[in-house]
Amino acid sequence: MGKNATDTASQSGRPDDSAESACCTPIPDIDEDALVGDVQLLSALGNDTRYELVRRIGAAEDSVCVCDLEAAVGISQSGVSQALSRLYSAGLVTRRKEGSWRYYGLTDDAEQILDTLDALGGDHE
Amino acid sequence: MGKNATDTASQSGRPDDSAESACCTPIPDIDEDALVGDVQLLSALGNDTRYELVRRIGAAEDSVCVCDLEAAVGISQSGVSQALSRLYSAGLVTRRKEGSWRYYGLTDDAEQILDTLDALGGDHE
DNA sequence: CAACTATATTAGAACCTGCTCATATTACTA
DNA sequence: TAGTAATATGAGCAGGTTCTAATATAGTTG
Numbered sequence: 001m002g003k004n005a006t007d008t009a010s011q012s013g014r015p016d017d018s019a020e021s022a023c024c025t026p027i028p029d030i031d032e033d034a035l036v037g038d039v040q041l042l043s044a045l046g047n048d049t050r051y052e053l054v055r056r057i058g059a060a061e062d063s064v065c066v067c068d069l070e071a072a073v074g075i076s077q078s079g080v081s082q083a084l085s086r087l088y089s090a091g092l093v094t095r096r097k098e099g100s101w102r103y104y105g106l107t108d109d110a111e112q113i114l115d116t117l118d119a120l121g122g123d124h125e
Numbered sequence: 126m127g128k129n130a131t132d133t134a135s136q137s138g139r140p141d142d143s144a145e146s147a148c149c150t151p152i153p154d155i156d157e158d159a160l161v162g163d164v165q166l167l168s169a170l171g172n173d174t175r176y177e178l179v180r181r182i183g184a185a186e187d188s189v190c191v192c193d194l195e196a197a198v199g200i201s202q203s204g205v206s207q208a209l210s211r212l213y214s215a216g217l218v219t220r221r222k223e224g225s226w227r228y229y230g231l232t233d234d235a236e237q238i239l240d241t242l243d244a245l246g247g248d249h250e
Numbered sequence: 251c252a253a254c255t256a257t258a259t260t261a262g263a264a265c266c267t268g269c270t271c272a273t274a275t276t277a278c279t280a
Numbered sequence: 281t282a283g284t285a286a287t288a289t290g291a292g293c294a295g296g297t298t299c300t301a302a303t304a305t306a307g308t309t310g
Binding site: 046065066067073077078080081084085099100102 | 285286288289290
């Protein structure tokens with residue numbers, strides 16, 4: 001305590017009012033609201049279990065029943081259901097009910113993203 | 126750059142050859158190793174702070190100095206540095222040193238993904 | 251060299267996520 | 281209607297993530 005003998009000079013301000021800013025390039029403002037939706041989508045995909053589910057659904061010809069997915073990803077039925085639910089909220093999968101079964105498929109958005117990811121790093125396998 | 130030829134022959138992994146399966150459509154196996162890299166990329170982007178950084182870097186004409194980003198995203202210098210570090214590891218941003226400053230820019234991969242995200246939901250809005 | 255600036259790294263606390271278990275719901279069947 | 285199968289939902293915990301503060305490192309300048 002008792003450290004504030006002489007308050008330092010102006011330090012925490014942004015030194016950019018002079019016309020000759022040293023490093024600072026002006027960055028334009030962005031639409032922060034638009035970010036929220038994107039982050040929701042990306043964070044839904046950015047998880048091992050959910051991404052594997054999406055990939056498996058995408059690899060199937062048609063939509064896939066939950067029971068298949070359970071066997072594939074190796075977590076409990078409840079976990080799969082929750083994961084699919086999150087993907088659905090993020091707009092990445094479609095749901096179709098048929099009898100007691102639910103069939104999941106990819107949305108167009110999800111397919112677009114997977115295509116883009118497949119096209120990345122096309123040089124290193 | 127064709128699709129990866131998943132030509133895996135029938136591997137004796139799962140006993141599901143009985144024709145009795147009621148709902149189950151066969152889902153092909155997928156390349157689990159390839160998923161890891163994608164998830165790393167997606168989870169790096171799937172965070173408010175990091176995605177905002179990426180968007181701000183992308184919105185600038187040229188590369189951006191860290192000091193600008195700090196002011197923009199409203200977290201501590203340390204936090205910004207850590208976030209940029211993670212984006213760099215994920216292959217989403219480039220680093221350039223110039224004097225005491227570091228300039229960050231987007232990689233081609235990051236630009237591709239942002240373009241894809243911008244193109245999604247092009248009908249509603 | 252000493253002081254200062256810009257960025258990186260480390261440590262640790264608060265918060266968030268993703269799983270399992272238990273239970274609820276819905277649809278089919280005898 | 282009872283019983284059973286398929287999926288969803290809720291509680292709660294283990295482990296992970298993301299901040300902040302403190303400190304280290306590197307470049308720059310007097």
